[in-house]
Every structure is written in structure tokens, then in C-alpha cells.
Amino acid sequence: xxxxxxxxxxxxxxxxxxxxxxxxxxxxxxxxxxxxxxxxxxxxxxxxxxxxxxxxxxxxxxxxxxxxxxxxxxxxxxxxxxxxxxxxxxxxxxxxxxxxxxxxxxxxxxxxxx
Amino acid sequence: xxxxxxxxxxxxxxxxxxxxxxxxxxxxxxxxxxxxxxxxxxxxxxxxxxxxxxxxxxxxxxxxxxxxxxxxxxxxxxxxxxxxxxxxxxxxxxxxxxxxxxxxxxxxxxx
Numbered sequence: 001x002x003x004x005x006x007x008x009x010x011x012x013x014x015x016x017x018x019x020x021x022x023x024x025x026x027x028x029x030x031x032x033x034x035x036x037x038x039x040x041x042x043x044x045x046x047x048x049x050x051x052x053x054x055x056x057x058x059x060x061x062x063x064x065x066x067x068x069x070x071x072x073x074x075x076x077x078x079x080x081x082x083x084x085x086x087x088x089x090x091x092x093x094x095x096x097x098x099x100x101x102x103x104x105x106x107x108x109x110x111x112x113x114x
Numbered sequence: 115x116x117x118x119x120x121x122x123x124x125x126x127x128x129x130x131x132x133x134x135x136x137x138x139x140x141x142x143x144x145x146x147x148x149x150x151x152x153x154x155x156x157x158x159x160x161x162x163x164x165x166x167x168x169x170x171x172x173x174x175x176x177x178x179x180x181x182x183x184x185x186x187x188x189x190x191x192x193x194x195x196x197x198x199x200x201x202x203x204x205x206x207x208x209x210x211x212x213x214x215x216x217x218x219x220x221x222x223x224x225x
Contacts (some may be wrong), residue, residue, distance in 0.1 A: 035215075041217070043215040048212065049213070102162060103213070105156030
């Protein structure tokens with residue numbers, strides 16, 4: 001089944017403790033992206049990647065890191081999480097990353113930072 | 115960043131009624147996508163509209179792209195409880211590999 005898989009689904013951590021949220025897609029998609037979704041603010045893009053070893057900042061990249069060493073994986077790294085990074089996170093992928101390419105989303109990771 | 119305004123933010127209707135939600139911008143988009151997000155899940159693509167004035171139908175859902183490609187509407191006929199969800203519009207621009215998302219229309223259909 002074609003899908004985007006994120007892990008974990010739920011994560012509670014403390015301020016300053018490094019964490020990684022994994023994302024994997026099995027559709028051989030070129031483009032991958034991370035979003036955060038907050039009440040009243042909608043979906044905001046954190047980082048995106050057009051291909052292996054190519055990553056770019058989105059609208060809200062501060063406090064996050066990403067890497068794209070393999071086509072299928074695009075982990076999101078929080079080196080020193082803070083409470084304002086408490087949010088619902090989505091990984092997404094698309095075939096080409098053009099304005100017409102539909103995005104396929106994972107089921108989300110709900111992160112709480114205390 | 116181009117802005118997409120969705121209205122109304124929240125809409126609650128009885129099963130069987132019709133509804134229309136809107137996605138508006140001052141910017142021109144080369145395409146516009148509509149997604150539906152259900153609780154606990156990621157958004158799922160419903161449709162992509164590309165041509166100004168284009169109308170696409172997906173069962174009881176009718177999507178229209180404005181003639182000037184700045185706005186879009188989603189009309190649901192005889193709404194069902196299964197139509198409950200957050201409807202998100204996302205606009206794409208020529209040569210830009212990033213989509214601009216609206217904040218969504220939360221639709222609740224009461225049985």
C-alpha cells in the first residue's frame with residue numbers, strides 16, 4: 001500500500017531533550033516536506049526537500065533540522081525542543097514537487113513539550 | 115507568502131442540507147487543490163483544479179475554480195455525516211514548488 005509513515009504518533013518530552021520524528025514513503029517520490037498544524041494558524045511548512053541531499057527552509061524553520069540522505073526517508077530533528085514546539089506535525093510527499101503535484105500526508109505526530 | 119482565506123471557518127448543518135465553503139485570495143494561482151482532513155488523520159487530496167472557470171464533481175461535491183484563478187468554492191449537495199471534516203484549500207504558483215494552505219473550513223454534519 002502506498003503510504004507515508006510517521007513515527008511516533010504521540011510523543012511527550014521535556015524541554016531541551018533532543019528528539020527525532022521519522023518519516024518514510026514507499027512511492028519513490030522526489031519531494032518531501034514537513035508541516036506543523038496549530039489551532040488558528042493552519043498548516044505551516046517547516047522544511048522541504050526536492051531530492052536527496054537537497055533541503056530548503058519553509059515558513060517556520062527555526063528550531064528544526066532535517067536531512068535527506070535517502071530518497072524514502074526525511075527525518076525531522078528537534079535539537080533542543082521548547083514548549084512552543086508543541087504541535088501536530090505532518091510529513092508529506094509528492095511525485096515531483098511542482099505546484100500541480102498532489103501531496104500525500106502521513107497520519108501525524110502529536111508532540112507535547114513540557 | 116501568498117495568503118488563502120477560507121470562509122466560513124466553522125459550519126454546522128443538518129444531514130441532507132446543502133452547503134458551500136469558499137477559498138479566496140488576492141493572488142493568482144496556477145492550480146488549486148482541495149483536501150479533507152478527518153480527526154486523527156492527515157489531509158487527503160480531493161481534487162485539483164487548473165483552468166480558470168473549471169468545475170469538477172466528485173459524487174456530491176462540486177468544486178469550482180474562479181475565472182481569474184484567485185478563488186475557489188466547494189459545494190456539497192445533501193450533506194452526509196461522512197462529509198464531516200476540515201476542508202483545506204492549497205494554491206500553487208507557476209514555477210513555485212511550495213503550496214500555500216488556507217486555515218480550513220471545519221464542517222460538521224449532524225445526523
